[in-house]
Amino acid sequence: QVQLGESGGGLVQAGGSLRLSCAASGRTFSGAFMAWFRQAPGKDREFVAGVSSSNSNTYYADSVKGRFTISRDSAKNTVYLQMSSLKPEDTAVYYCAADSTGSYVYLPSYAYWGQGTQVTVSS
Numbered sequence: 156q157v158q159l160g161e162s163g164g165g166l167v168q169a170g171g172s173l174r175l176s177c178a179a180s181g182r183t184f185s186g187a188f189m190a191w192f193r194q195a196p197g198k199d200r201e202f203v204a205g206v207s208s209s210n211s212n213t214y215y216a217d218s219v220k221g222r223f224t225i226s227r228d229s230a231k232n233t234v235y236l237q238m239s240s241l242k243p244e245d246t247a248v249y250y251c252a253a254d255s256t257g258s259y260v261y262l263p264s265y266a267y268w269g270q271g272t273q274v275t276v277s278s
Contacts, residue, residue, distance in 0.1 A: 157181035157267055159251045162252070164272030167241055175236040177251030185229040187254040190214075191236045192262070193247035193274075200250065200272075202260040204236060214259060242277045250274050255273055 162174040174192070190205035204225035205214040213225050222241075227234040234251060248271040257264030 159190055159253060159267055159269035161249065161251050161272040164249060164274045166275045166277065169241060169243055169278050171241050172237070172239045173241065175238065175249055175251075175272060175274075176219045177236075179232040179234075179253060179267075183229075183232055184234075184253050184274075185232070188259060189227060189234045189251070189253045190255065190259055190265070191225060191234075191250055192250045193245075194250070194271075195247040196226060198247075200262060201247070205255070205259045206234060213277045238274070241274075243276045243278045246274060246276050 158180045160178050161175060163173060167173055186208045188205060188207055191203040192200050193203050194200040203216050203219055204223055206225045206227050216249045222239050224237040251269040252265040254266040255264045
């Protein structure tokens with residue numbers, strides 16, 4: 156059974172940092188595109204960042220560019236999201252997604268999703 160498990164969320168003050176992790180089990184995702192999405196209360200789930208299989212290509216939403224960094228450790232079957240200079244508007248549930256077969260910003264293109272981890276940024 157394939158599972159994606161997010162961790163690292165929590166409560167942080169504005170300007171602070173958090174590092175999210177997404178550990179995959181059940182199969183290797185070393186050859187798959189992986190990404191982070193987020194969903195704030197009352198809003199649609201949106202793309203945050205994505206990384207290609209080789210770590211050579213990364214993609215970011217304009218709202219997080221320069222503040223967030225996505226990376227992966229294929230040996231550990233894990234993808235990370237380092238978040239810095241956090242803002243209250245970054246408050247959301249963050250989801251890990253794996254194995255996109257289409258546009259990386261398109262939710263239905265992903266075959267696997269985690270359960271999410273809450274990130275709350277206080278002002």
